[in-house]
Amino acid sequence: MISRAFSALTVLCLYAVVTEAFQNRRSVSCPVCSEILANIASGKAYHLSYKCKCVVRDLKMSMAQLQTANSNLKGQVTGLTAHLGTTQSELDATRSQLNATQSQLDTSQSQMNATQSQLNATQSQLDATQSQLNATQSELNATQSQLDTSQSQLDATQSELNATQSQLDDANQRLQNVCPNSSAIKAACNANSNFTFLTSDNGCVAICYHVSNSFEMSYPQAKTHCSDAGGALITLDTMEKNALMLNTIRTLYKGKHIYIGLRKVDGQWLWEGTGNQATFTDWFSGPSKFAKCTVLNHFHQHRWNNQNCKFHHFNAGALCELTVA
Incomplete structure (x- = not known):
C-alpha cells in the first residue's frame, strides 16, 4: 500500500513539477511532496497536509485538462493520421503513375535510341553510297573529258582528212583532165x-x-x-x-x-x-x-x-x- 502511495505521489509530484515548469518556464520543486516522499522513504508514517491536498486537487484538475488535451491531440493525431494515409495513398498512386510514365518514357527512349541507331546506320550507308557516287561521277567526268579531247582530236583529224580529200579530189580532177581514168x-x-x-x-x-x-x-x-x-x-x-x-x-x-x-x-x-x-x-x-x-x-x-x-x-x-x- 505504501509502495503504491509512494508511486502515486511520485507521479503526482513529477507531474506538478513538469506542469509548473511548463507554465512558468522554470524549474520548481514540491517541498510538501518531497517531505512526504522523504518520510515514506524513511519508513515514517505520513499524513497529507493541507498544502498537499491542494496540490492533489490542482493535480487532478491539471490531469483532467491533460486528458482533455490528450483526447484532443489524439483526435487531431487520428485526423492527421487519416489525412496522412490518404495523402500517402495519393502519393503512392502518383508514384505508380510516375513509375508507369517513366517506364513508358524509358521504352520510348529505347525505341528512339534504336531508331536513331538505324538512322545512323542508314546515314552511314548513304554517306558510303554518296562517296561511291562521287567517285563514279569523278571517273565519268574524267572519261568524258578524255572523250571530249578524243572527239576534238577526231574532229581535227576529220577536218584534215576532209581537206586532204578535197585536195585529192582536185588533184584527181586535174589528173582526169590530163590523164583520164582507164x-x-x-x-x-x-x-x-x-x-x-x-x-x-x-x-x-x-x-x-x-x-x-x-x-x-x-x-x-x-x-x-x-x-x-x-x-x-x-x-x-x-x-x-x-x-x-x-x-x-x-x-x-x-x-x-x-x-x-x-x-x-x-x-x-x-x-x-x-x-x-x-x-x-x-x-x-x-x-x-x-x-x-x-x-x-x-x-x-x-x-x-x-x-x-x-x-x-x-x-x-x-x-x-x-x-x-
Whole structure:
C-alpha cells in the first residue's frame, strides 16, 4: 500500500513539477511532496497536509485538462493520421503513375535510341553510297573529258582528212583532165577476148584495139568486121593516141594497109565512132578529092592516106576499137 502511495505521489509530484515548469518556464520543486516522499522513504508514517491536498486537487484538475488535451491531440493525431494515409495513398498512386510514365518514357527512349541507331546506320550507308557516287561521277567526268579531247582530236583529224580529200579530189580532177581514168576501158577490154589493151608509158592514153586477120577488105567490110567483133573502126583524134597506135602497128603489122574510122561525108572528114569532125590529122601528103576513106599506108610508115572505100586489092585490114560510155 505504501509502495503504491509512494508511486502515486511520485507521479503526482513529477507531474506538478513538469506542469509548473511548463507554465512558468522554470524549474520548481514540491517541498510538501518531497517531505512526504522523504518520510515514506524513511519508513515514517505520513499524513497529507493541507498544502498537499491542494496540490492533489490542482493535480487532478491539471490531469483532467491533460486528458482533455490528450483526447484532443489524439483526435487531431487520428485526423492527421487519416489525412496522412490518404495523402500517402495519393502519393503512392502518383508514384505508380510516375513509375508507369517513366517506364513508358524509358521504352520510348529505347525505341528512339534504336531508331536513331538505324538512322545512323542508314546515314552511314548513304554517306558510303554518296562517296561511291562521287567517285563514279569523278571517273565519268574524267572519261568524258578524255572523250571530249578524243572527239576534238577526231574532229581535227576529220577536218584534215576532209581537206586532204578535197585536195585529192582536185588533184584527181586535174589528173582526169590530163590523164583520164582507164580502169573501165581496161576492164571491158579484158572481158572481150578479141581485143587487146594498150596504154602509154605515162598512163594518160589507153586503147582497147583489135586488128582483123584478113587484110583484103573494103571499107564497108572492115566496118562490118569491127561491129561483129564488138567495136567500131578506131578513132585517132589526138596526136598522143595516134602516136601510141602507130608505134604498135609499125611493130606488129609491117607491110599491111589498115583501115581506120575516118570517112569523108558531105565534104567533111568525120569519125565513125563519135560522129565528130576531125580536128587532128596525120595525112602523109593531104587527102585527094575523090577518095573518101582512110587507111594507114605502110608505104608511108603507116601515115594516113585516103583510099577508095570499095577497093580492097591492096590488102587492107580493119583496125577496130572497143569503147565504153
